[in-house]
Amino acid sequence: MSTKKRICLLYTGGTIGMVQHLQDDGSIELRPPENIGDFERNIPELKDLCTAEFVPILNLDSTNMVPEDWTTIATSVYERMDQFDGFVVIHGTDTMHFSASAVSLALGPNLNKPVVFTGAQTDMSVLHGDARINLIRAVRIALEPIAEVVICFANHVFRGCRTQKRDEKRFDAFESPAFYPVADITEEILIHPVTSRPKENIQAIDFMPEFSANILQVSLTPGLKPEPLYPLLESRSYDGFILLSYGAGNVPNREDKPEYSFEGFIKKATKHNIPVVIASQFPANSTMHTKYEPGRKAIQAGAIPTGNMTNACATVKFNWVLTQVRSLIAKGVEREERLIELVNYRMGKPHVHEMD
Structure with a gap:
């Protein structure tokens, strides 16, 4: 029996997940991943890090995310809470900070596992790009003793509800203007004292996932x-x-x-x-x-x-x-x-x- 931690990869869309498919005319088309195998072919290290399960829940450019989609993401985490040690939400960058804030609020202060949002400025085919490394780092953060919703991007891990996007091209696309990073990624994972940690005998999550105001x-x-x-x-x-x-x-x-x-x-x-x-x-x-x-x-x-x-x-x-x-x-x-x-x-x- 495997002793590796179980990580759920929730796919919602975005550049990071796109994979190349060779067309009959010799051209390359980028498509959303169909299963965990699409990721493992590009990131073989995944199987060494954890036992990962790929769950496609949405397939949207994040520009098209609406409040009902926040509910879908939060519910997808909540319903699988007892099955996994951590979660990685694969998401487009344009509205990732909105979705991370929504999931943070929906799951509330009694969340006792890591929920890690990540995305990329490039797709997997760009060898010098950030898609592959961001996903590896997000999975690595999901293995850490963190008990909150975070955004993992480039070298930093930010509290999800304190983050905003600052750049459309640079690989350090996000910032937390009013709060410290909860972790930094170096040769070691440096988790800072401000990070919420798992607690014993914590109360059940008071799940409040509705966002319906106009x-x-x-x-x-x-x-x-x-x-x-x-x-x-x-x-x-x-x-x-x-x-x-x-x-x-x-x-x-x-x-x-x-x-x-x-x-x-x-x-x-x-x-x-x-x-x-x-x-x-x-x-x-x-x-x-x-x-x-x-x-x-x-x-x-x-x-x-x-x-x-x-x-x-x-x-x-x-x-x-x-x-x-x-x-x-x-x-x-x-x-x-x-x-x-x-x-x-x-x-x-x-x-x-x-x-x-």
Whole structure:
């Protein structure tokens, strides 16, 4: 009987998994892998590292990922939790940080095994590329005593809910702007003290995988007027709004040019019981403790801060929280008039170390 650890490779799509197929006309076509054999032919070391099982659950360019797909990924991990020692989620890079944040929240703080997201900037056919080495490293990290969702890319391992993509071409495509790497990959795997470790007698996972809120994000730019957004409040086209702000949560509020001020929009949305969240383009700064007047005025108008969460995690968490709150209201557990209060409380309460 093999003593190697069992690792589940969950394939969702992306460049990393594409394999070459010779066509009748002599041309090469890149296709998604059909089974673990496609990976083992390119990475024979896999069978030396672990006993791997390949499970294709999606086949999407990650640009086309939607919240229902986050639920599919999280459920695929959760349903196999007792069968494997660790998981590697093979994913496209464009929205990997959104999916990793979603799976982190869905599985919650009682996750007691590694769930490692990875992808690549090149496919396996590029000999000097990163596909092969990223997958080997991700499997290697999945063998370590880590108990959280992480992104393994290039030389670093980042907490999944603290990561954002920073480059489309470079092999170090991801960063964690407001939190340390949980591990670094050198000749040895250097796991840092901030990493969540497996615990004995831990409680069962409180699995909450639903993301069904309809949310609109608006990126603030100089000269943008909130006027086109007002009809969306009246029609209730969206369950909530995210304003991607400047700096540490600053939102335009000029009194001498009120047509550019978003304070009125925030107040009216709040009056309509539609939450408005403030996220930052620079998550190393906190939208919860801004010292600048435009940021404080937005909070006073009713906007909900997101601390130093990344934009990806703030977006995903807002969807997740709003879905839960609306479910409680639909069941009669909570009152409709408390919706914004409940969303505000849950957005500000860390769940999986997604904020300081």
